[in-house]
Amino acid sequence: MIIYDFLYKFVFNITQSAAIGDITAMIISGALPLLILVLPFTLVAVWLERKVSAHMQDRLGPMRTGSHGWLQTVADLIKLLQKEDIVASDNDRPLFNLAPILVFAGSYLVFAALPFSSAYIGSNIDLGIIFIIAASGFVVAGILMAGWSSNNKYSLLGAMRSAAQIISYEIPTILVILTIIMITGTTNLRTLSEMQTGHFWNWMIFGGAGLSLSKFLFIPFMLIGFVILYISTLAEVNRTPFDIPEAESELVSGYHTEYSGMKFAMFFLAEYANMFAVSAIVSAIFFGGYQSPIGYLGNTLGLPWMIPIEQFLWFASKGVFFVLVQMWLRWTLPRLRVDQLMALCWKYLIPIAFVNLIIVGLITVL
């Protein structure tokens, strides 16, 4: 938004051409989340994942590269760059090469609609939440493509399980999002974040802004909704306890068994980008998005330009917090069986989300 206008004016003043200004500003603002969020986040998150898991099991984790191993991911990246890219003779080559692009594009498209701060949102579409769900459907196609073209039993099984899991858990996700749409009357994520402005008691998890009876009635149902949404987003990014699609001990990491080198790295990058994206969606819907829980330093100091930066930091830290919870869960809970997974979705989450939806609807009407 503001960043886009700033870039546009900057380029326009140099070139005096509206078309060039527009295109340059658009490309830069389109690449911003990738450069300042996805890549650094992945570098840190992979290292954190190993460190968190190590400390939870009384180990040290990577210690050699850099202080406490913080350069480990960079070293891994350099190693992956040098790895031979093997396309086995049985693989379906065009689809095999297309799949990483599709998977990464699907997870990066989600970032287009995330409200990072009041100054920056990739694309302020009115259908924000719905678009995000649609874009995550893109990932399913990529995963199925990877599994099918690999011509490998593990890959095919992993891809089928992953597709079944992602589409099943999409329904509780959408049902919870529907309850939020019913309360707020908007699908635009930026408007949704603006609605939760002020202090943390205005967040959706505490019933939204305002002081009415319905706000307090919403609180228990919002908590239920949050738990359902968090569980189903965990399943959508194939994290433990829902990691049967890439169960290392039985499927040799599922749909990307056959991938090596940089293409494997792209799957990995997409996975971590997805982890952040779903955490950011949870925080945007229930935890105020980019809004600070305690007010802004820029307001107290009288420096209005600081507010968007603070908002971005709040948004990123809320997202990273939920990613850390995902890591914590990974080392706490055992993997579910496939029948338990489906039973949890269809017999518990969906009926509860249904009832939740109807009760919330009743409260809004009465």
Next chain:
Amino acid sequence: MLTEFGKIFVFLLVAVIFVVVVVFVAWFIRPARPTKEKLTTYECGENPEGSPWVKFNIRFYVVALIFLIFDVEVVLLIPWALEYKVFGLGGFVVGAVFLVLLGLGMAYEWRKGDLEWERVKIIPPIVKKPIFSTENAREEETIKSNILV
């Protein structure tokens, strides 16, 4: 000035170009020494056995079918969820009736065992009549006990 969906298209382009460029850069650096063993499908070090197109559980299709119904339902509910407050209680009741009908459909699927991942056990029909029509009850008793044994 691009529209908002045009901006999304730019995001798509950035993602695609990023992957292509990274893989292309790696192409300059990495070695390429394929051998016959390297190019076989990975199967934990064994020779690949049979076709990879294994038969998989029919349940995957059932899940996809049920998903389709619910997804279409949600698509129908989104405009309702945005606008039902305009019509007050009546607007809510219309949507609630739709939801209850869907809930009934789901209950039916549940009862029929379509939500069960494992195959539903086939219960053989219970034969109530004795198989042979006999005149005296004693004989019937012995036949019954024979069947039970």
